[in-house]
Amino acid sequence: MTSTHKPLVIITGASSGIGLATAKLLSQRGHALLLLSRRLEKMVQLGLPNTLALAVDITDREALVAAVAQAEERFGPVDAIINNAGVMLLGSIATQDPSQWDRMLDVNVRGLLNGIFAVTSGMVERKHGTIINVGSVAGRKTFPNHVVYVGTKFAVTGLSENLRQELSPSNVRVITIEPGAVDTELLSHTTDDAIKEGYNDWKQEMGGVLAAETIAEVIGFAYAQPQSVCVREIVVCATRQEQ
Numbered sequence: 001m002t003s004t005h006k007p008l009v010i011i012t013g014a015s016s017g018i019g020l021a022t023a024k025l026l027s028q029r030g031h032a033l034l035l036l037s038r039r040l041e042k043m044v045q046l047g048l049p050n051t052l053a054l055a056v057d058i059t060d061r062e063a064l065v066a067a068v069a070q071a072e073e074r075f076g077p078v079d080a081i082i083n084n085a086g087v088m089l090l091g092s093i094a095t096q097d098p099s100q101w102d103r104m105l106d107v108n109v110r111g112l113l114n115g116i117f118a119v120t121s122g123m124v125e126r127k128h129g130t131i132i133n134v135g136s137v138a139g140r141k142t143f144p145n146h147v148v149y150v151g152t153k154f155a156v157t158g159l160s161e162n163l164r165q166e167l168s169p170s171n172v173r174v175i176t177i178e179p180g181a182v183d184t185e186l187l188s189h190t191t192d193d194a195i196k197e198g199y200n201d202w203k204q205e206m207g208g209v210l211a212a213e214t215i216a217e218v219i220g221f222a223y224a225q226p227q228s229v230c231v232r233e234i235v236v237c238a239t240r241q242e243q
């Protein structure tokens with residue numbers, strides 16, 4: 001049975017990497033959680049208290065909205081959403097299957113917008129809430145074989161700042177977290193082996209990359225500020241990441 005808990009936080013992409021690490025951290029801090037991703041068992045296995053885990057593809061707007069309603073019914077109004085789910089399918093623009101471009105645009109941009117849609121009207125009505133969008137340093141600068149991924153992350157940077165301005169009069173915070181390379185499953189979905197190998201070499205050359213837990217701490221820091229304080233944007237990379 002649930003006892004008292006801190007307000008509800010929604011985390012998309014909670015089945016691995018940054019989302020999973022953030023789920024653990026915010027649960028330790030006592031928050032009720034709605035965890036979303038396609039792999040239900042990975043989220044259930046965490047065994048976190050006051051947590052509803054649902055298999056939702058964030059490109060399915062209706063399913064996402066229904067999941068939020070279900071969680072709010074159980075835990076009360078959502079205080080924050082961490083729009084973290086994303087895919088990175090690196091490729092050379094001349095040879096990459098454009099269905100991979102569609103996938104990145106669908107998840108990283110449309111899916112993130114679905115997350116925003118699911119919570120914004122309620123937050124504006126309550127004049128309270130926090131939207132945390134996980135962008136990337138690739139939303140500020142370019143990298144080899146990243147054309148479409150960079151496009152999606154520049155979209156996140158731009159739409160987040162515009163959203164921040166639009167929601168500021170309603171006392172709703174919009175925070176953008178822009179990590180450099182982090183050790184997660186992200187690269188594993190790229191289908192071009194030579195590009196994957198090159199990326200892994202790059203990671204090694206810089207002496208290893210950030211841990212997902214580090215990004216969770218950064219998210220936790222920004223969120224833990226008082227509602228009157230908005231940490232607008234954090235770019236966080238390994239010190240030895242030169243680009």
Ligand code: NDP
Pocket residue numbers: 012013014015016017018019036037038039040056057058059084085086087088107111134135136137178179180181182183184185186187212
């Ligand atoms: P992971 O691949 O480890 O995690 C991605 C998460 O997104 C998984 O939980 C996955 O769950 C979920 N996801 C993917 N597609 C969907 C979908 N359609 N619907 C719901 N959930 C989905 O990568 P990271 O933790 O690294 O990535 C998290 C975010 O951080 C991404 O936005 C990424 O772009 C960003 N980022 C990562 C960096 C890195 O170097 N790792 C650097 C900069 C930014 P499932 O497959 O179960 O659906």
